Amino acid sequence: MRHSTGRLHASFGILALATASLAPQCALAADDAELAKQLANPIGSLISVPFQFNYDQGQGPTNGQKLMMNVQPVIPFALSEEWTLITRTIVPVAWQNDIAGNSGTQFGLGDTLASAWLSPKSTETSIGALTWGIGPSATFATSTDRRLGSGTWGLGPTAIALVQNKVGSGTMTLGALVNQQWGVAKTRSNQPDLNNTLLQPFLAYTTDTAWTYSLNTESSYNWTSSEWAVPINLSVSKLVSLGSQKAQIEAGVGYWAVSPTNGPTGIRGRLAVTFLFPE
Template sequence: MPLVARWLLSVVVRSLLVGLAASLLIAEPAAAQRNPITSFTRLWGEWDVVPNSQWAPEAVDPSAQPDRSIQIFKFQPVVPFRLNDDWTVLTRTIFRFISLPTADPLIGLSPAGGPALLGWDQRSQAGLADISPTAFLVPDLGPDFTIGLGSSLVVPIGDGAIDSGKLSVGPALLAFFHRGPWVVGARMRNVWSVGGQSDRDDVNRMVVRGLLRYQLNPDWYLISSPIIAADWTQPDGKGWVVPVGGGVGRSFRLAGQPMQVSVEGYYNAVKPQVLGEELLGDWTIRTQWQILFPN
């Protein structure tokens, strides 16, 4: 091959290699810079079980024992709607299915022959409770931060003790930092009742859900996502729930569909009081399952 031809061939090959390397360097950061909060639609199921709970204080039922379980299943689709290159509306709607220990009064005759409360017939009341849609307006702050401000609504759907009985509304906020294997942040809201059943208690409730996640490898991660709640209508700070704990999760694909599952345990370090008694069990066991759809 003539010298000039060899030189031209070497120039072409070098140019192709440089172009390929540049495209790879550009494509890799672009993939790595996907926002983990707003880049996925999630179908999210969560099951919380609180064993060793008590249905009522002893002042109501002297025979009440901490031998019941509270179960809460939440289906919460998370759907982002990208308005433009700078703004995204992130929506989360929580559907709650609750099994709550309760009891029916047993009425009979007293020794004097009059009507009297003889005891309680304990049972579990289950069904669809409150539905909570929330929407956040999220600006594009780059790959490391997600901050959003919005509003939340609580719509009572259940019957009786398993829902709040009040239509409530309030502000909502989320803030997350995500870099490398870490995701750290929280989502919070505070709602006040604006309508509903007049014989039910007013609502003034704050819920903060933190998130601390560390990705051990492409398949496994550590997670802590406690749900801290405060009922501001209770006096002397007796309406707080503060769990402490965490668990482990795994990412995988099923029939090509990306999913995540986790199992977590939380010790309820601070529990609300009813007539001076703590009715909630000491531990909450949580199972989460997410199906992810990249946007």
């Protein structure tokens, strides 16, 4: 009887140790899923620094190609318990070859886009947690070559709205971002007027294991040339730990459903890594 009692105590001890060792892992998985959910929200209260690489081809009469790296830090500022100001700056660094006929190779900066959204605390609705934001955006004429950007300073409004809701064991995110830019000053002669509208609807599903599957289109309309550019993008991403640094790794493909004159065509590729700095 004494031996049975000892074995029973030992069994409970092993079970307790196993439970204790699993608890931190479960907590970490839950934390990762929550961070991935916040990343699916473009105006979430989370400091992040994405490095996004996009490859496009079939551009111009000689089927030029372009590799673009967008560095786009997102920084929220808590103004009160109810309101947050979220800033995002997109700095493009591009390499391209023969995108305008036999135009050779260019490497340098494109024009920078900075946006800020004033956003209230999310509210629960019948379709999920609603988050919205509105504010100004500006284009900075930072392009180092006329073939890398318009070289035009621009201003305009931007707005975003999205809902997040529990679906199964994960979270569904559905929303749209809009942005309008009007040119206010040109730094180069013979450049067309800047008058562009960006419409970016997006859909994402984040699992409880911090995988995110996304579908979006970064559609833009050029009012000066009366042309649409509509790439449709599919991607999958995973939140990981790089030592003590949290990061999200993303890979995706896209297709140019509508392309402007001399614009990219066919299949496109995307790779990205986003570094997270949670409080």
